[in-house]
Amino acid sequence: MAPVNIHDFRDLARRRLPKIFFDYIDGGSFEEETMRANRSDFARFGLRQTVLSEVRQQDLSTVYLGRRHPLPFMLGPVGFLGLYSGRGEEKAVRAAHAAGIPFCLSTFSIASLADLRAVTGGPLHFQLYVLEDRSLSEAFLATAEQAGVDTLFVTVDTAITGIRERDVRNGFRSLTRVTPGLLARLALKPRWLVDVAMRGMPSVRAIEHRPDFGRGALEQAASLSRRIDKTLSWKDIAWLRERWAGKLIVKGVLAPEDAVAARNLGCDGVVISNHGGRQLDGASSTIGALPAIRAAVGPDFCLMLDGGIRRGTDILKAVGLGADGVMLGRAYAYGLAAAGEAGVAEVIAILTREVSISLVLMGIASIDELKAAGSAAVQHKGGGA
Ligand SMILES: Cc1cc2nc3c(=O)[nH]c(=O)nc-3n(C[C@H](O)[C@H](O)[C@H](O)COP(=O)(O)O)c2cc1C
Numbered sequence: 280m281a282p283v284n285i286h287d288f289r290d291l292a293r294r295r296l297p298k299i300f301f302d303y304i305d306g307g308s309f310e311e312e313t314m315r316a317n318r319s320d321f322a323r324f325g326l327r328q329t330v331l332s333e334v335r336q337q338d339l340s341t342v343y344l345g346r347r348h349p350l351p352f353m354l355g356p357v358g359f360l361g362l363y364s365g366r367g368e369e370k371a372v373r374a375a376h377a378a379g380i381p382f383c384l385s386t387f388s389i390a391s392l393a394d395l396r397a398v399t400g401g402p403l404h405f406q407l408y409v410l411e412d413r414s415l416s417e418a419f420l421a422t423a424e425q426a427g428v429d430t431l432f433v434t435v436d437t438a439i440t441g442i443r444e445r446d447v448r449n450g451f452r453s454l455t456r457v458t459p460g461l462l463a464r465l466a467l468k469p470r471w472l473v474d475v476a477m478r479g480m481p482s483v484r485a486i487e488h489r490p491d492f493g494r495g496a497l498e499q500a501a502s503l504s505r506r507i508d509k510t511l512s513w514k515d516i517a518w519l520r521e522r523w524a525g526k527l528i529v530k531g532v533l534a535p536e537d538a539v540a541a542r543n544l545g546c547d548g549v550v551i552s553n554h555g556g557r558q559l560d561g562a563s564s565t566i567g568a569l570p571a572i573r574a575a576v577g578p579d580f581c582l583m584l585d586g587g588i589r590r591g592t593d594i595l596k597a598v599g600l601g602a603d604g605v606m607l608g609r610a611y612a613y614g615l616a617a618a619g620e621a622g623v624a625e626v627i628a629i630l631t632r633e634v635s636i637s638l639v640l641m642g643i644a645s646i647d648e649l650k651a652a653g654s655a656a657v658q659h660k661g662g663g664a
Contacts, residue, residue, distance in 0.1 A: 282617065285589040285610045288626060291617035292363075297468045299449040299461075300362055304612050307556035308441030313564065314556025317587030320564035324596045327656050329642035337635060338645035343581060343604030344404075344430055344548065345526060349379040350631060351598050351646045354623075355550070355585050355606030356406035356432060356530075361389025361481050362496055363616040365474045369398045371615055374623035376401035378631075383432055383606075386419065387503060389496060391484035392426035406432040406530065409515060410506045419485065420523060429525045432550065433516065436531025438509045441558040455498035456480070474619075513540055520545050528583065531558075533568045535575035538582070548581025548603070555586055555608050566597060573601030591633025595641070599649050599657030 282288045293301050307314030340349045354375045360367030368390035375382035376399050383404035384395060395403060405428045409416050423431060446452055454461055457480055465472055475481065480495035483503070492502045508515075520527055529541040530550035541549045551569055553562045565586035573582060584597045585606035594605045607626070614626035641656060643649050649656055 282625065282629075284629060285613065285626060288610075288613040288617045288622065291622075292613040295468065295471055296363060296616050297465050297471060299451055299454070299464065301616070302445035302449055303359075303443075303451050304357075304363070304609055304616070306443045306445035307560065308443050308558060309560035311556060311560065313553050313560050313562045314587075316564035316567070317553070317556055318589065320567045321587065321590075321593050321596055323660055324566065324600065325658050325660050326592060326595060326599075326637065326641055327658060328640060332642035332644075334639055334642065334644045336644065337638065338647070339631065339634060339638075341598070341604065341646040341650065343583060344381065344528070345581070348381070348604070350627075351634065352588070352594050352605040352607055352630060353381040354383065354611050355608050356383045356385035356434070357608055357612045358385045358387030359389060359496060359500065360385075360612065360615060362475060363612060364619045364622075366390065367615050367619075369394060370620035371611060371623050372399050372401075372403075374611075374620050374627060377624065378627045380627070381430070383430075386485065387483060387500060388485065389481045389483060392422055392428065394484065396426055402430075403428045404430040404432065406434055408434055408437065408503070409508045409511050409519075410503070411508045412506065415486075415489070422485070430528060430547075431519075431523050431525060432528045432530045433519060434530045434554075435511060435516075436552065436554050436558050437504075437507055438511060440504045440507075441554075441560065443557060451497075452501050452504075455493060455501060456495055457497075513544065516541065516546065517544050528581070530583075532572070533563055533565070535572050538572045538576050538580070542576055542580045548583060550583040550585060550606060551602070552585045552606075566593075566600065569597065569600045569602060588630075591630050591635070592637050594630065594634055595637055595649060596657050598646060599653060601653065603650075 341351050368388050372382040372395050381404050383406050385406050386408040405423045482495050483499040486492045492499050526547040528548045529546050531552050532538050532549040538549050551565045565584050581603050583604050584602040597605050611623050611626050614622035
């Protein structure tokens with residue numbers, strides 16, 4: 280049956296992907312409490328219904344990251360897309376740009392920025408993990424400049440990788456090459472095998488020239504994670520701010536004082552994120568953290584939000600509570616794994632439809648009107664009129 284919503288795409292992805300990769304996408308750290316809270320805390324907020332407001336023309340466009348975009352959401356950085364579908368990064372960027380929305384390429388990608396440049400003339404965004412080896416970070420920045428990246432997201436919530444127990448059980452981190460045992464498990468999903476692995480195990484293009492990171496995406500993933508700089512501090516963000524002329528966004532902020540620090544250092548915005556519940560288990564949900572962060576930074580500083588976005592109504596709640604825009608993670612990764620580029624396009628279409636219908640039923644004509652209405656339109660269920 281054709282998928283009707285994002286949950287259906289998740290089910291399809293589970294059927295299409297080898298378990299080791301589905302679990303890698305789907306899982307969170309330890310009890311997965313924060314991952315669940317990202318979803319369940321959306322239910323703490325309600326959308327205000329008003330009727331007979333004669334909405335004739337709807338406008339879903341809005342401004343985030345310094346530009347007007349046709350939709351209030353974009354595709355955020357998700358590692359190893361090319362392992363879930365052959366040329367996965369290229370498929371995702373094409374689907375995003377066809378809808379006029381940004382796509383952000385993860386440091387941990389099979390495709391390089393040059394590979395994306397070959398398939399799109401649209402704006403490119405890049406997510407940077409700062410590694411202990413600063414010369415490599417410098418090289419990433421130079422490559423990003425050459426590719427014409429205008430927005431850099433620096434991810435700061437991964438000083439150490441959280442333990443995701445599904446990955447431990449599946450041996451995701453310890454499998455550094457394709458053993459006969461792994462091959463047997465991968466062969467259970469022949470369509471995936473033909474699509475992704477027929478030409479050998481894909482590798483991370485950005486570090487292909489560095490044999491010390493190992494060979495093949497699995498081994499490279501393990502060594503990249505180990506080499507993320509554990510001592511990253513605000514001094515490094517100040518250095519990046521001086522070094523990077525384009526827009527700089529700090530990804531992985533949950534505390535108001537951290538958002539204020541980023542603003543005071545001249546960053547262009549932050550992503551309110553707990554890495555999809557994959558890092559500090561017990562951390563606040565992102566939707567729960569948003570109102571206090573907006574109050575602390577004031578109305579003009581760009582706040583993006585990700586975590587648990589599976590419905591158009593989640594997007595409306597985030598925007599009404601003060602996010603300038605929203606970023607998708609697993610939602611589009613499921614679409615990609617399930618049905619390639621068409622799957623990502625369908626995920627974008629489903630969420631667009633849900634946003635559009637719900638906005639009409641709220642009696643609101645545009646995303647900008649929703650932003651202006653703010654807490655009059657999205658209310659905490661515990662109180663309010
Ligand atoms: C499989 C997977 C890989 C990810 N890889 C990265 C990454 O390379 N860089 C990064 O900044 N965030 C990464 N993230 C985090 C996402 O950017 C985002 O914060 C998170 O997925 C949002 O939660 P959601 O998936 O519930 O929407 C990854 C998330 C997933 C699920």
